[in-house]
Amino acid sequence: MRVPLSWLAEYVELVPGTTPEEVHAALVKVGLEEEDVHTFEVQGPIVVGEVLDFVEEPQSNGKIIRWCQVRVAPDGEQAADGGEAVHGIVCGARNFFVGDQVVVTLPGSVLPGPFPIAARKTYGHVSDGMIASARELGLGEDHDGILRLSTLGIEAPVGTDAIALLGLDDAAIEINVTPDRGYAFSIRGVAREYAHATGARFRDPVERAEVADVSGDAFPVEIRDEAPIRGKIGASVFATRIVRGVDPSRPTPPWMIARLKLAGIRSLSLLVDITNYVMLELGQPIHGYDLDRLQGGIVVRRAQPGEQLTTLDEKERTLDAEDLLITDDRGPIGLAGVMGGADTEMGESTRNVLIEAANFDPVSIARTARRHKLPSEASKRFERGVDPQIAEAAAARVAQLMVELAGGTADTGSIVGEAPGRTAILLPHGFVTALVGVEATDDEVHDALAEIGGAVTGTDAGFEVVPPSWRPDLQLKQDLAEEVARLVGYHRIPSVLPVAPPGRGLTRSQRLRKQVADVLAGAGATEVLAFPFVTADENLRFGSVDGASVPQVKVANALDASTPYLRRSLLPGLIDVARRNLSRGFTDLDLFELGLVFLPAVGGTLGSAELPVGAALPADAALAALNAGLPAQPRHAAVLVLGDVVDKAPGQLPVAAGLADALDRVREIAFAAGVEVEFAQGSHHALHPGRTAEIRLGGAVIGYAGELHPAIADELDLPRVVAVAELDLDAVIAAGEPIEAHALGTFPAATQDLSLVVARDVPAAEVERAVREGADELLEHLALVDDYRGAGVAGDRKSLTFALRFRAPDRTLTAAEASEAKLAGAALAGERTGAAIRE
Incomplete structure (x- = not known):
């Protein structure tokens, strides 16, 4: 999750001058791992300029350039680079006019890349700077022409610092969000965690939303889930809001473009940008429909065999019976919680918008996203759990921004379903201390659990805690103990190397x-x-x-x-x-x-x-x-x-x-x-x-x-x-058995050879086994050294020669004793395999 600092500061008090590294350090204290810091990588002087005049000059290569005179400072003042108030600049773009305000990168500035700007001779002129496009500034992918401030709805005095004007002076921290803490995929969640870490005052962005009265005549919605997964209905809450008379051609304000860019989301259009902005702000995925393209009301249901849907990425998808869908009278118009359909998307002709803010079952959304190989910012949040209490407020916040930025008129809202309640968890007295190993007083436990948003009630047995709606991961008393340890401070837990219990190791x-x-x-x-x-x-x-x-x-x-x-x-x-x-x-x-x-x-x-459901431990x-x-x-x-x-x-x-x-x-x-x-x-x-x-x-x-x-x-x-x-x-x-080590013999060994003639089809291993057994304990070593088949041996027979070594542990063997042992082995081999000593 990437969090622009200017955005974070709207909902939690940041001391002026706080660096990204300091914010990272604070969040690490409450268990949010730091990843990176993102900036626009621009350095000034970059200013607002006014095009005074230009001359189009055809070149020998067929290209037409404009030799422009651009005012970069008020009359009588020096430019930010110390030069004249009017700069001559060569520009290859042709989408601007005399009188336009543009962004001018003066000599000495640096654009992302890094790309340093200097006065240089080109096309027969000395170009004293550059007129920048949105992509060159790092604001987007548009590189067809230079950035005209009028298209962003901006007008500022010539010479104004364009870095601050466009929000390019902002920075974003990036944190690693573990699967159990989905609430941190929002500015709201991270601001709350920063408040936990520093004690700064937290302002809930939900309170900024102007929630309208629910009207019975609002847009009709029905949740009809006849095949719930694990017994859970696919959608618990479905809130809508209608905004009429929007102007989709209005530009997205630069502060919003900059924040979305730092947060890792590309600016697409004003209406889409607003839905993405609120998703990042509150953690509630939002989807907007072109109201005039909808036919009838909305029904939330599972897919039927053979149904298909063309999603926003223009791919036609064959749906599965487990997929949760958003449908109208025509059929599917969106994969719930994953991606909307192409038929009802907001576009340049959209005038009336239906806003959807719903709460979907995490498992259902996760399976759909994986089944269709379609991860999205929405599914990433739903599969980790979204606060079911804020759907109505999120829809209202989108409506509020569309009225403010797109010129629409907000209509009444509607909401179907009810957010599920949370069950109280009993946290016994002393449980935190026993589990964590650090003394935590009852007051510290109470205050920590209240700070995370829990409803805490003291009893004789301990504390009864109703977890907040945005923390679906809090299910057990152990979860609550971890929260206390996190907020009281991991630094209080001593670093002690555990002692391995005796008698253990590899099996x-x-x-x-x-x-x-x-x-x-x-x-x-x-x-x-x-x-x-x-x-x-x-x-x-x-x-x-x-x-x-x-x-x-x-x-x-x-x-x-x-x-x-x-x-x-x-x-x-x-x-x-x-x-x-x-x-x-x-x-x-x-x-x-x-x-x-x-x-x-x-x-x-x-x-x-049958596979058990994942909601509980299988029997x-x-x-x-x-x-x-x-x-x-x-x-x-x-x-x-x-x-x-x-x-x-x-x-x-x-x-x-x-x-x-x-x-x-x-x-x-x-x-x-x-x-x-x-x-x-x-x-x-x-x-x-x-x-x-x-x-x-x-x-x-x-x-x-x-x-x-x-x-x-x-x-x-x-x-x-x-x-x-x-x-x-x-x-x-x-x-296998333990290998026993035997003492080396100190008495001389007696070596002899034994050649036995046996039928060709008798395995040498059987003969060897019989010789070894017959020679008994005096035989120290036996090896087959020759297998002869030829002259002197019958055609159906073979001669096997074994090298034998005899040794006694307590005396020197005589030749007669060694020969006796050898012949005993040969005799047993003769009995078992028909072997005879070769003459």
Whole structure:
């Protein structure tokens, strides 16, 4: 919200010479955050001049300029720049006449830009200054010609300071208004807050409005809301006022143009400017209709299927059944609280105006504005809550200004509906002190609540407070306590660093997830965060093992219509990151992501629960029904490796990524969580046949590792070999155990090799598991070092060679003890897998 200081000073006492920074500092005390300071960025001397004479001179480029003689000071006096009273000025505009009063920027002045003005030679003359247009002064966008003061209804002595005359010496502060304090979107609200902060006397601008008697013969209005949202009628109050015989051609006075400009609103026409001015002044959005274009009375109702409306921005909009409309006998003429319709807008032919000032339901207006992507100054205020008590006064204030500035005659007004009352809130004695932590006496509590406009009544239990009509955010005793703290002074609340309660910190799951990420990063992988939105085909490709149809969660308001589904797998996101980096020249990638996937059950009840209204906390049963309809959301871990894992160097050949690298990343995840996973030959329709492994934990399959199917890699413009893996991280964490550190052995180790011949279709992992179990506790380390298939081994068999290391914690092993343990392992492998020691 931008607040011109001259406007603010009309309703609260500002000490002469108060700077914008001082106003900001005062408002910060009551919780209004400062943003910026806005000025017209002009410096004098800029004065009122009179065109004495001019000569039109055609130029070789086809342009016609005027060599003007302009009086910039009374006869016999020096000009403001110290020069002669009459200046010669070159001007390219041709919309002025001899005798016109204009705005002259003399040498030494500065216009917005900044654009310094100096005497300069141009078109064969020395131009001693410049005759300014409205846009050059920062007053508007009109740059078709220079600014003639007669068009603004101004006449002033030659040499008068034009900066003060046009209101260009004003400044505006900008504050950040939080959603709960919509009343601060008005001069009225900010002036009241400044009074709270400084103790200055506040004058309510509502009192300036000349409210007329309500007439039964006034314009007919009916509120007919048959489908209220959350049980609340769309319009509680609808006030109208008629002004007849206005002259829309009259200029907007410069003081109003300047204030609107500083407040961030462009001047359009006098009638529209007046409605915007009152909206900024009181916080009540106003809409004006050309009365002669209306057919019949006004009905406020919800939209009907298929209805359309052309709004003021000349866009035709298809309406929704929830949209609240302003209609006449023809149909919709405006989106209530958002934007009016083009058919009834005030224009150059308007002579009679119907003024509307209503109070609409915030939720209804917010939904309409978002549905149609049509934010407006009106909807910004209505969706935060507008004072329902001032609609009639706001309509009267607009009528008053139209009579004063546009020459109209005010007719009687009418009002339909009744502003809802406020319920008293009990604030117990001592509650403020207990909540805020600072002693607040009963007198301070009473005075603070009375100052914000509350009706305060003392009782034995505490204070009963009826909040003011302009504060819809005050609903609970905690809200009142915050107001007391705000007005008594935040500075009284001590800055004390809270002490963390003992025994708290990261949960086990959080700690292990962090540990997994740290281990992967330490191994050289890069963590990424991909969008959770994918296509249906990506979910079928990577979220289904066999490519069969799977249930998916579709987002109703997807950010991108091409990816409206929540992911069932992390791999689409990793692949998208890889493709983007490849396109930018990064050919060696080692990526991982930890994130949620969304796995709705087949035939589940997703979305079947009815959404509760937002007016109150949902009941436990309603929350339980909503939670029951949510899909399973396990946390997965996924990795992707491509390119070279070892770079080419002198004496070193590059090593390309492959399945082994994906398996290593899975082992690192398992190690970080304190579990052991197993791998078995697997099948996944998106992975390379024969180069795919199931990841098993406790006999259950928790994921897959492998190389991306070559056809898919080619389709996605990826290298032929892309190693990937994905597993259920929640399952890994649930099975994880603390990693125990063992003392290093101090006795010598005994190493031996074991070669076993086994059928080709027997997984090496099964043989390894049997050898490990048979060798028992003396076996310290076992690794598969060779898989031989060739001469000396039958065609349907293979030879697996394992390197074994034995060590005892309390003695030096003999060769016989190591051999005995090795043969025990070989014997158990023979029983389970049919393996035999290779001769």
